[in-house]
Amino acid sequence: GENVEQHPSTLSVQEGDSAVIKCTYSDSASNYFPWYKQELGKRPQLIIDIRSNVGEKKDQRIAVTLNKTAKHFSLHITETQPEDSAVYFCAASKAAGNKLTFGGGTRVLVKP
Protein backbone atom coordinates (compact mmCIF):
# COMPACT_ATOMS: atom_id res chain seq x y z
CA GLY A 1 0.00 0.00 0.00
CA GLU A 2 0.86 3.67 -0.08
CA ASN A 3 3.42 5.07 2.37
CA VAL A 4 3.75 8.81 2.94
CA GLU A 5 6.73 10.27 4.79
CA GLN A 6 6.64 13.86 6.05
CA HIS A 7 9.47 16.11 7.25
CA PRO A 8 10.18 17.86 9.50
CA SER A 9 8.04 16.71 12.40
CA THR A 10 8.32 20.13 14.06
CA LEU A 11 9.11 23.53 12.58
CA SER A 12 9.58 26.80 14.40
CA VAL A 13 9.73 30.01 12.37
CA GLN A 14 9.73 33.70 13.07
CA GLU A 15 6.63 35.62 12.07
CA GLY A 16 7.04 36.85 8.52
CA ASP A 17 9.47 34.11 7.51
CA SER A 18 8.64 31.23 5.17
CA ALA A 19 7.90 27.65 6.16
CA VAL A 20 8.46 24.60 3.97
CA ILE A 21 7.18 21.08 4.64
CA LYS A 22 8.20 18.15 2.46
CA CYS A 23 6.54 14.81 1.77
CA THR A 24 7.46 11.73 -0.22
CA TYR A 25 5.16 8.96 -1.34
CA SER A 26 5.74 5.41 -2.52
CA ASP A 27 2.93 4.51 -4.91
CA SER A 28 3.55 5.90 -8.40
CA ALA A 29 -0.18 5.48 -9.16
CA SER A 30 -1.12 8.17 -6.63
CA ASN A 31 -2.46 11.24 -8.36
CA TYR A 32 -4.12 13.42 -5.71
CA PHE A 33 -2.12 15.23 -3.02
CA PRO A 34 -3.98 17.34 -0.45
CA TRP A 35 -2.73 19.23 2.56
CA TYR A 36 -4.74 19.49 5.77
CA LYS A 37 -4.34 21.92 8.64
CA GLN A 38 -5.34 20.94 12.15
CA GLU A 39 -5.47 23.57 14.85
CA LEU A 40 -5.19 22.47 18.45
CA GLY A 41 -8.27 20.52 19.51
CA LYS A 42 -9.96 20.96 16.13
CA ARG A 43 -10.70 18.82 13.11
CA PRO A 44 -8.34 18.59 10.10
CA GLN A 45 -9.40 20.90 7.28
CA LEU A 46 -8.26 20.99 3.68
CA ILE A 47 -6.15 24.04 2.83
CA ILE A 48 -4.88 23.21 -0.65
CA ASP A 49 -4.55 20.25 -2.98
CA ILE A 50 -2.79 19.38 -6.20
CA ARG A 51 -3.33 16.76 -8.87
CA SER A 52 -0.72 14.93 -10.86
CA ASN A 53 -1.29 16.90 -14.06
CA VAL A 54 -0.14 20.10 -12.34
CA GLY A 55 3.35 20.96 -11.05
CA GLU A 56 2.49 23.89 -8.82
CA LYS A 57 -0.54 25.54 -7.31
CA LYS A 58 -0.87 28.74 -5.29
CA ASP A 59 -3.54 30.19 -3.06
CA GLN A 60 -2.58 33.49 -1.48
CA ARG A 61 0.26 32.79 0.95
CA ILE A 62 0.35 29.03 0.46
CA ALA A 63 1.68 27.04 -2.47
CA VAL A 64 2.23 23.39 -3.21
CA THR A 65 4.71 21.87 -5.64
CA LEU A 66 4.74 18.34 -7.02
CA ASN A 67 7.54 16.32 -8.57
CA LYS A 68 6.02 13.08 -9.86
CA THR A 69 9.33 11.72 -11.11
CA ALA A 70 10.89 11.98 -7.69
CA LYS A 71 7.59 11.22 -5.93
CA HIS A 72 7.70 14.16 -3.61
CA PHE A 73 5.60 17.24 -2.96
CA SER A 74 5.99 20.26 -0.72
CA LEU A 75 3.94 22.91 1.04
CA HIS A 76 5.25 26.46 1.15
CA ILE A 77 3.83 29.11 3.47
CA THR A 78 5.11 32.64 2.94
CA GLU A 79 4.87 35.61 5.29
CA THR A 80 3.89 33.36 8.18
CA GLN A 81 1.50 34.69 10.80
CA PRO A 82 0.72 33.42 14.33
CA GLU A 83 -2.57 31.96 13.05
CA ASP A 84 -0.53 29.63 10.82
CA SER A 85 0.56 27.78 13.97
CA ALA A 86 -0.99 24.30 13.67
CA VAL A 87 -0.23 20.74 12.65
CA TYR A 88 -0.07 20.24 8.89
CA PHE A 89 -0.65 16.87 7.24
CA CYS A 90 0.18 15.86 3.70
CA ALA A 91 -1.64 12.97 2.08
CA ALA A 92 -1.75 10.96 -1.13
CA SER A 93 -4.40 8.91 -2.88
CA LYS A 94 -5.48 7.38 -6.14
CA ALA A 95 -8.73 8.61 -7.64
CA ALA A 96 -10.55 5.32 -7.22
CA GLY A 97 -12.17 5.13 -3.81
CA ASN A 98 -10.50 8.30 -2.57
CA LYS A 99 -8.64 6.44 0.16
CA LEU A 100 -6.19 8.92 1.62
CA THR A 101 -2.91 7.95 3.30
CA PHE A 102 -1.63 10.67 5.59
CA GLY A 103 1.90 11.65 6.49
CA GLY A 104 2.88 11.84 10.14
CA GLY A 105 2.25 15.57 10.45
CA THR A 106 4.38 18.68 11.01
CA ARG A 107 3.81 20.87 14.02
CA VAL A 108 4.43 24.47 12.93
CA LEU A 109 4.98 27.18 15.51
CA VAL A 110 5.10 30.77 14.33
CA LYS A 111 6.79 32.97 16.91
CA PRO A 112 5.67 36.60 17.05
Next chain:
Amino acid sequence: DAGVIQSPRHEVTEMGQEVTLRCKPISGHDYLFWYRQTMMRGLELLIYFNNNVPIDDSGMPEDRFSAKMPNASFSTLKIQPSEPRDSAVYFCASNHGGNTGELFFGEGSRLTVL
Protein backbone atom coordinates in the same frame (compact mmCIF):
# COMPACT_ATOMS: atom_id res chain seq x y z
CA ASP B 1 -25.71 21.43 5.94
CA ALA B 2 -24.42 21.13 9.51
CA GLY B 3 -21.39 19.17 8.42
CA VAL B 4 -20.36 15.76 9.67
CA ILE B 5 -21.83 15.17 13.11
CA GLN B 6 -20.20 12.86 15.64
CA SER B 7 -21.26 11.76 19.08
CA PRO B 8 -20.26 11.59 21.81
CA ARG B 9 -17.61 14.32 21.76
CA HIS B 10 -15.96 12.88 24.83
CA GLU B 11 -16.19 9.43 26.33
CA VAL B 12 -14.47 8.13 29.43
CA THR B 13 -14.93 4.47 30.17
CA GLU B 14 -13.32 1.63 32.02
CA MET B 15 -11.37 -1.18 30.45
CA GLY B 16 -13.63 -3.98 29.30
CA GLN B 17 -16.63 -1.80 28.61
CA GLU B 18 -18.29 -1.51 25.22
CA VAL B 19 -17.91 1.80 23.41
CA THR B 20 -20.09 2.97 20.53
CA LEU B 21 -19.19 6.03 18.48
CA ARG B 22 -21.71 7.53 16.09
CA CYS B 23 -21.49 9.52 12.88
CA LYS B 24 -23.88 11.31 10.59
CA PRO B 25 -22.21 12.19 7.26
CA ILE B 26 -23.01 15.19 5.12
CA SER B 27 -26.19 14.57 3.16
CA GLY B 28 -25.45 13.38 -0.36
CA HIS B 29 -21.92 12.19 0.36
CA ASP B 30 -21.45 8.60 -0.77
CA TYR B 31 -18.17 7.84 1.03
CA LEU B 32 -17.72 7.61 4.79
CA PHE B 33 -14.41 7.13 6.56
CA TRP B 34 -13.41 6.34 10.15
CA TYR B 35 -9.96 7.59 11.25
CA ARG B 36 -8.13 7.23 14.54
CA GLN B 37 -5.64 9.87 15.70
CA THR B 38 -2.95 9.36 18.33
CA MET B 39 0.31 11.12 19.03
CA MET B 40 2.29 7.99 18.31
CA ARG B 41 0.58 6.83 15.11
CA GLY B 42 -0.90 10.00 13.64
CA LEU B 43 -4.04 9.74 11.50
CA GLU B 44 -4.85 6.14 10.66
CA LEU B 45 -7.65 5.03 8.37
CA LEU B 46 -9.65 2.30 10.08
CA ILE B 47 -12.39 1.59 7.55
CA TYR B 48 -14.32 3.26 4.79
CA PHE B 49 -17.72 2.75 3.17
CA ASN B 50 -19.06 3.52 -0.29
CA ASN B 51 -22.84 3.68 -0.60
CA ASN B 52 -23.12 2.04 2.83
CA VAL B 53 -20.95 -0.93 1.83
CA PRO B 54 -17.60 -1.48 3.61
CA ILE B 55 -14.86 -1.26 0.99
CA ASP B 56 -11.64 -1.51 2.98
CA ASP B 57 -11.38 -2.50 6.63
CA SER B 58 -7.70 -3.39 6.58
CA GLY B 59 -6.98 -0.66 9.10
CA MET B 60 -9.26 -2.07 11.78
CA PRO B 61 -6.86 -3.05 14.56
CA GLU B 62 -8.45 -6.31 15.62
CA ASP B 63 -11.70 -8.16 16.13
CA ARG B 64 -12.62 -5.94 19.04
CA PHE B 65 -13.39 -3.20 16.51
CA SER B 66 -16.43 -3.28 14.25
CA ALA B 67 -18.18 -0.71 12.10
CA LYS B 68 -21.56 -0.55 10.45
CA MET B 69 -23.43 1.76 8.12
CA PRO B 70 -27.07 0.68 8.12
CA ASN B 71 -28.14 3.62 5.94
CA ALA B 72 -26.74 6.63 4.10
CA SER B 73 -27.10 8.94 7.09
CA PHE B 74 -25.68 6.92 9.96
CA SER B 75 -22.61 4.91 10.89
CA THR B 76 -21.26 3.41 14.10
CA LEU B 77 -17.84 2.33 15.27
CA LYS B 78 -17.94 -0.12 18.14
CA ILE B 79 -15.15 -1.31 20.41
CA GLN B 80 -15.88 -4.33 22.57
CA PRO B 81 -14.17 -4.87 24.94
CA SER B 82 -12.29 -1.59 25.16
CA GLU B 83 -8.65 -1.38 26.30
CA PRO B 84 -6.51 1.55 27.50
CA ARG B 85 -4.53 1.48 24.22
CA ASP B 86 -7.74 2.33 22.37
CA SER B 87 -7.60 5.82 23.88
CA ALA B 88 -7.51 8.23 20.95
CA VAL B 89 -9.53 10.75 18.99
CA TYR B 90 -11.77 9.03 16.48
CA PHE B 91 -12.75 11.08 13.45
CA CYS B 92 -15.50 10.37 11.00
CA ALA B 93 -15.26 11.99 7.57
CA SER B 94 -17.30 11.96 4.39
CA ASN B 95 -17.02 13.06 0.77
CA HIS B 96 -18.27 12.59 -2.76
CA GLY B 97 -16.73 9.89 -4.89
CA GLY B 98 -14.74 11.21 -7.82
CA ASN B 99 -11.73 13.45 -8.32
CA THR B 100 -12.49 16.11 -5.74
CA GLY B 101 -11.32 13.99 -2.87
CA GLU B 102 -11.76 16.63 -0.16
CA LEU B 103 -12.54 14.99 3.15
CA PHE B 104 -14.98 16.73 5.47
CA PHE B 105 -14.17 15.73 9.02
CA GLY B 106 -16.42 15.71 12.03
CA GLU B 107 -15.23 17.28 15.27
CA GLY B 108 -14.06 13.92 16.56
CA SER B 109 -14.84 11.73 19.55
CA ARG B 110 -12.17 11.75 22.23
CA LEU B 111 -12.10 8.35 23.90
CA THR B 112 -10.32 7.67 27.17
CA VAL B 113 -10.23 4.10 28.42
CA LEU B 114 -9.08 3.81 32.04
